[in-house]
Amino acid sequence: MFTWILVAGALILLVNALVGENGYLATLRLQHSEVALQHTLADLRYENQRLHAERLRLESDPDTIERTIREELGYIKSGEITVVVHDVPTGGAPSPAR
Secondary structure, eight states: OHHHHHHHHHHHHHHHHHHSTTSHHHHHHHHHHHHHHHHHHHHHHHHHHHHHHHHHHHHHOHHHHHHHHHHHHOOOOTTOOOOOOOOOOTTSSOOOOO
16 A cells, blocks of 8 residues: 555646646746747847847938938928829739720
8 A cells, every 4th residue: 555655646746746836847848948938039139130230320421311311201302303103003904994
């Protein structure tokens, strides 16, 4: 009888070590989560460096400032003509209007 109690107790401890709150499977999930978070952190650091460099260019380079204002705000210089080109659907020629 004592042997069965010891085997049952050992089995319970083994199951808890595998699937318990701090068991092996939980540890694997946390390791995968940590790797994903490290990749996200690396991406964010790269984006932060890119934005920092862009900020420095915007603070010091007049050509960059002008290009950004033109692209993002649609500004044009005095005397320039704006031409708007609309894309044609790729399905062929448009059907004639009736």
